[in-house]
Amino acid sequence: MSTTRKNVWELGGDWADPILWYARGVKAMKSRALKEPTAWRFYGAIHGFDQQMWQQVGYLGSTDEMPSRADIKTYWQQCQHGSWYFLPWHRGYLIGFEAIIRDAVVQLGGPAGWALPYWNYFKPNQNQLPPAFASPDWPDGSGDNPLYVPQRYGPDNNGHVYVPMDQVDLNALGDPDFIGAGSGGSQGFGGVNTGFSHGGRVHGGVETQPHDNVHGLVGGGDDQTLGLMSWPDLAGLDPIFWLHHANIDRLWEVWLRIPASTGDPTTANWVKGPASVGQRAFVMPMPGGKSWTYTPGDMGDLSKLGYDYDDVTPPSATPQMVARLQRLGVPQAEAIARSNAMAGPKTADTTADKTAELLGANQQSLSLTGAEARTSVTLDTAVRAKVVTSFAAAAGGGAPDRVFLNLENVRGLNDATVFSVYINVPDGDDPASHPELKAGSIALFGVRKATMTVDQQAGDGLTFVLDITHIIDALHVAGNLNVSQLHVRLVPRNPVPESAQVSIGRISVFRQNH
Amino acid sequence: MANTARRPEAWLVVLASIGLGAWSMLALGESELTLPALCSAGTPWGTPPSLPLDLALMLHSPAKLAADWALMVAAMMTPLLVAPLRHVRDRSFVRRRPRATLLFISGYAAVWMIAGVALQAVALAALWAVPAPLPCLGVAAAAASTWQVSPAKQWCLNRCHRQPQLAAFGAAADRDAIVFGLTNGTSCAGACWALMLPMLLVGHAHLWAMIAVTLFVCAERLESPAPLAWRVRGAGKALRIAAAQTRMRLAPQGRLREVLP
Numbered sequence: 037m038s039t040t041r042k043n044v045w046e047l048g049g050d051w052a053d054p055i056l057w058y059a060r061g062v063k064a065m066k067s068r069a070l071k072e073p074t075a076w077r078f079y080g081a082i083h084g085f086d087q088q089m090w091q092q093v094g095y096l097g098s099t100d101e102m103p104s105r106a107d108i109k110t111y112w113q114q115c116q117h118g119s120w121y122f123l124p125w126h127r128g129y130l131i132g133f134e135a136i137i138r139d140a141v142v143q144l145g146g147p148a149g150w151a152l153p154y155w156n157y158f159k160p161n162q163n164q165l166p167p168a169f170a171s172p173d174w175p176d177g178s179g180d181n182p183l184y185v186p187q188r189y190g191p192d193n194n195g196h197v198y199v200p201m202d203q204v205d206l207n208a209l210g211d212p213d214f215i216g217a218g219s220g221g222s223q224g225f226g227g228v229n230t231g232f233s234h235g236g237r238v239h240g241g242v243e244t245q246p247h248d249n250v251h252g253l254v255g256g257g258d259d260q261t262l263g264l265m266s267w268p269d270l271a272g273l274d275p276i277f278w279l280h281h282a283n284i285d286r287l288w289e290v291w292l293r294i295p296a297s298t299g300d301p302t303t304a305n306w307v308k309g310p311a312s313v314g315q316r317a318f319v320m321p322m323p324g325g326k327s328w329t330y331t332p333g334d335m336g337d338l339s340k341l342g343y344d345y346d347d348v349t350p351p352s353a354t355p356q357m358v359a360r361l362q363r364l365g366v367p368q369a370e371a372i373a374r375s376n377a378m379a380g381p382k383t384a385d386t387t388a389d390k391t392a393e394l395l396g397a398n399q400q401s402l403s404l405t406g407a408e409a410r411t412s413v414t415l416d417t418a419v420r421a422k423v424v425t426s427f428a429a430a431a432g433g434g435a436p437d438r439v440f441l442n443l444e445n446v447r448g449l450n451d452a453t454v455f456s457v458y459i460n461v462p463d464g465d466d467p468a469s470h471p472e473l474k475a476g477s478i479a480l481f482g483v484r485k486a487t488m489t490v491d492q493q494a495g496d497g498l499t500f501v502l503d504i505t506h507i508i509d510a511l512h513v514a515g516n517l518n519v520s521q522l523h524v525r526l527v528p529r530n531p532v533p534e535s536a537q538v539s540i541g542r543i544s545v546f547r548q549n550h
Numbered sequence: 551m552a553n554t555a556r557r558p559e560a561w562l563v564v565l566a567s568i569g570l571g572a573w574s575m576l577a578l579g580e581s582e583l584t585l586p587a588l589c590s591a592g593t594p595w596g597t598p599p600s601l602p603l604d605l606a607l608m609l610h611s612p613a614k615l616a617a618d619w620a621l622m623v624a625a626m627m628t629p630l631l632v633a634p635l636r637h638v639r640d641r642s643f644v645r646r647r648p649r650a651t652l653l654f655i656s657g658y659a660a661v662w663m664i665a666g667v668a669l670q671a672v673a674l675a676a677l678w679a680v681p682a683p684l685p686c687l688g689v690a691a692a693a694a695s696t697w698q699v700s701p702a703k704q705w706c707l708n709r710c711h712r713q714p715q716l717a718a719f720g721a722a723a724d725r726d727a728i729v730f731g732l733t734n735g736t737s738c739a740g741a742c743w744a745l746m747l748p749m750l751l752v753g754h755a756h757l758w759a760m761i762a763v764t765l766f767v768c769a770e771r772l773e774s775p776a777p778l779a780w781r782v783r784g785a786g787k788a789l790r791i792a793a794a795q796t797r798m799r800l801a802p803q804g805r806l807r808e809v810l811p
Contacts, residue, residue, distance in 0.1 A: 219640040231774075237713070314790030394643050397718035414719065416643055444641070445715045494711035494775045541715030544641070 038339065041282055042346045043162070044153035050167040051175040054153055055183075057146040059168065061137035062275050063182040064144065070096070071103040073111065073321030074136045076273070078103065082129065082320070083115040083272035084234075093187055093262050095273055110319055110327075115268060117482055118236020118498070120215055120227040120306055122243045123288050124332035125318050126281050131341065132320030132328060133278060139323035154282035154345065157199040157250065158206060165190075165197035165254070169276050183275045189256030189263045191454070191529060197254055202468070203454060203477045203529060204249050207503060208241030209287065210356035212296045213390075215306075216240055216501070220442055220546035221392030223501040225291055226301070232310035235268070235482050238499045242291070245476060247284050252454045252479030253529070254280070259450040259484070259536060266452035268482050289338055289348040296357060296375065300336045307333035363509050364430040374433070390548055395419045395439065396522065397544040404448075404455065404538040409526045413441075413545050415519065423547050427512045435550035439508040440501050441475050441524070445541025447487040447497035453480040453538055455528040459507045467527050472510065475524075476502040480538070487537075497541065504545070561639065561651060562632070569628030572621050576757060619666035620659070626764045627662065627738065630710075630771055631655070634734050637713040638727060650716075650727040657731020658738070665739040665746075673750040683751070690748040697744035701778035706740035708775040709733070742767050 047054050068075035077095055090096035102108070116125035134152045141150045157163040168175075169183045190197035208225050216224030218238050227240025239248060251271060255263030264274040271277050291297050304312070309331040311317035319329045338344060361371035396415035403409065423437050430436040441457065457475040458467040467473070478500050486498045511517040524543055532538050635651055642650040673690075680686045697703050712733070716726040745767065749759045769785030776783075 219636075311794050314787050314794045392640075394641065394718060399717070399719070399722070401715060416718075418645070419643065445713075494708055494713070496713050542641075542717075544718065 038342055038344045039149060039151045040344050040346055041151045041154050041286070043159070044155050044166045044279055045159065045162040046346075047153060053147075054150060055166070055168045056175070057141045057144075057150050058137065058153070058275070059174070059181065059183050060144055060146065061140040061150075064140035065136065066182055070100045071107075073103070073107060073325075073327075074139075074323060078111070078321070079133055079136070080270075080272035081108075081112045083113075083277075084267075084269035085112050086267075086269040089262060089267065089269055093264065093270060093273075095270075111321060113234055114316065114318065115272075116233050116236075117243065117268065118227065118239050119230040119233030120224070120240065120301060121230070121233060121309065121318075121332055122227045122240055122247075123285070124309075124330075124335035127285050127288070127335040127338075127341075128318055128320060128328075128330045130278065130281055130285055131343070132322060135322055151343075152282050153279055154286050155276065155279040156283050156286070156347075157204065157246070158201075163199040163201055165276065166279070170197060185264055185274050187257070187262060187264045187270075188254060188274060188276070189261065189452075191253040191256060193256045193258075193530060197256075199246075199250055199253055200529075202471075203253055203456070204246040205476065206246065206287070206351060207476065208245055209291050209294060209351060210296075211241050211503075212298050212357075214298065214301050217390060217392055217548070219392050220394060220501075220544065221390060221440055221548035222438065222503070225297070226288075229303075229305070231313060232315035235485055237486070237496060238501065239481075242284060242287055244478065244500060246287075247280075248479040248481040249454060249477055250280050251481045252452050255452055257452050258533070259452075263452055266481070268451070268485070286345045286348060289345055290350055293348055294350045301332075307331065307336075309333070360436065360505065360509060361430060363506075363513060364427055364436055366431055390550065392440070392546045392548045393419060393422075395423065395545040395547045397542055398524070401445075402526075402540045402543065404453075404526055404528065404532050404540065405534050405536075407528065407531050411524050411543055413522045413524055413543055415521065415545065417520075419547060420517070423508065424512065424517055426547075426549070427509070427517075437547045437549060438503065438505045440546045440548065441504045442542075442544045442546060443478065443500045443502075443540050444544060445497045446478075446480065446483060446500060446539070447541070448480055448483045448536050448538035449487065450532075450536040450538070451480050451483055453483070453528065453532060453536060454478070454530075455526050455532075457502060458525045458527065459504060460511075460523050461525055467525055473507060475504045475507065477529075478502075483538075561635070561647075565628055565631060565635070568624055572625035572628070575621055576625055576760070615670055616663065616666070619670065620663065622760065623659065623662045623666070626760060626767070627658075629764070629768050630738060631658065633711075633771075634658075634713070634730065638716065638730065641716045641718075642723065642727075643718060646723060650723065653724055653727035654731035654734075657728040657733075658735035659731075661732055661735030661739055665743060669743060669746055669750060673747060677751070687748060687751045690751055694744040694748050698784065699780055699782055701780060703741060703744075704776055704778050704781070704783070706737050707770065707773070707783075708778075709737035710741055710771060711775050712737070741770075 042054070044055065062076065065074065065076035065079070070077045072078060087096060114125065116122050130152065137152070138150045142148050155166060172181055172184045173179055174181050188197050189195060191200050191203065211222055211225045213222060213224050214226040216222050216228040216238065218228035223238055223240050223244070225241045227243060228236070228238050230236050251265050254276060255265030255267070257263030257266055262270060264270040265277060292299065301307070309318060317329050318331065319327055322328045335341070357375040358371045361374060362368060366374065396413045398411040398413050402411045423439065426434060426437040454477065456467070456477040458470060458473050459475055461467045461470050461473050480498065483498055486496070488495060508517065522545065635654060638650050638654050639647045676686050714730060716730065717723045745763050749756065749763050752759045766785050769787060770783065772787045773783070
């Protein structure tokens, strides 16, 4: 029998039974000592741990007894980011956490079939933080609601927590490939090929959006006032983290159901995971003192794991490639047929035949301070001609190039920084009035550690990839692609202080052969 | 299953050919006693212990020493160039890739040639000052061991993993490729110098020492950056790979159904 995860906003009330039982389970976990593997804080540290930050937010005190060195080495600081392991590792993390909450629920007399709800902020009128998480009180008015954390500052840094819909998107679902190239082209739906990656350089498609942005928008704060959700080393301490990640996990299932999607990787390194090449295993504490070791391959089939979601319907919009081919002058019927043909075999790791090539770059690193930063990307004439040629050939049966904006070596000290990127907004215009020119929004989840040479980081910062094919298509269709430069504007959600030291090493544009 | 097998990229083939060519020359050279000059001559196995320094230098001209050192670096370091060169090439215009590759290698090689002068001078001086071989080798091995566990070694290793932003156009792109080569070469020399020094002192076992050091530095480069600390570090990942493969075959992992309540 499957355990079904359901939409938190559609459970029948702000404090519907599954939410109430979740709160009771969280309370039980929070009552356990840090050193216990099934404790709330222990599970949070599995995602990430930073002694100084934990002390700053009051989650580590002088009387806390740390777990054994063996437990820390086995379990803590495992989260996979900037990696093709991002989705499978977090799926296992959810399953382990859910098992522990369910165990506590059952011990308290609750339902054995309790399942973690998910928060689908994309559904109309469901982008507000679910009320049970926003109230410091239990439904009876008594205080100490374990689902509430004060260190959740929201997108406007005023404690009102919601997900602004202009800051998130589902564009990643349109990427047919799970694996990204990491060389300037698509970062893939699931991420780039890495080893064990507790903080990789290039975030994958669904990791960048909506994952990173929801973290930064919900957590808010800055490098002094730490919002738990904004920082990888604190995020697992916020009860809403788990509902957010259940939604990300659900989106994996949604993606698999999109006809153009090529499916999960089948290469041995992904299937068998980093332990197969001598790196750390993915392992979770489970109820009853047990532990569970899993591989990405174990996570691929959700139904075999005994789980499903109440809604995995793909977006009903016209498939991206169909819309694209139509933009480039291909009749609808032919566009549909060609889109299906391009989808390729469902079991292929299809990045092998895709190559990316630098098309242009700005001249020097860019500091992001205040309300906006601007730069210009100079295009190489010869490479631009290749793009134009591929576009022109699309009408005759060719596969048009895709074009990607890269924000390379992004450094900074505040993970809660969120900003949008626009291309060619006319001078004097408000970028927000040009959604058609928006390349995307980015949150710098994990940037501080990527900037400092700590843990597994070399200090190069993060690199983000945004698909700007739609903008280049529009330029081409309007006959305006014959330009030497693209003008890029970075617009932060909130003004960025100088103390955040946010900079982008290089902004570049790459073409990818389909 | 996926077809991730791609034809090897041409630049990788060239790089591998250079490395293999250098190894072949060294291997062939050993039979003719033309290994890197210092190594075959500057030790008790190949040289009278009381050979004066000026005579040693006369027998082994700086040009010969430099040529042999370059051959050694080409053989040992080419595997370490794959990751930084991939970064250089990925982030450069296609038409500039050969140029950027050469510029990076020029910077990298320049650092190693300078390091070679210093290391060979130290080795020659050591052999001249302490004719007895074992104390000389022992001191070098002790220095290598100390450096190996030091935070400074980790600092160098971490910097070996750096992938900086690179300008795309014109002179700035050339400058960045050279500077990246220089900085990567400096980090690499900083990480490896202490391993190279005893290798210069082992005499006729030199080729085997080279192979061992090459395997070791390639294996330790597989490790991720880590915090600076005094710590035993080495080729653990290669060993962990073998151990993990064995463990996975001997003990199947726990299944989810067995651990759920």
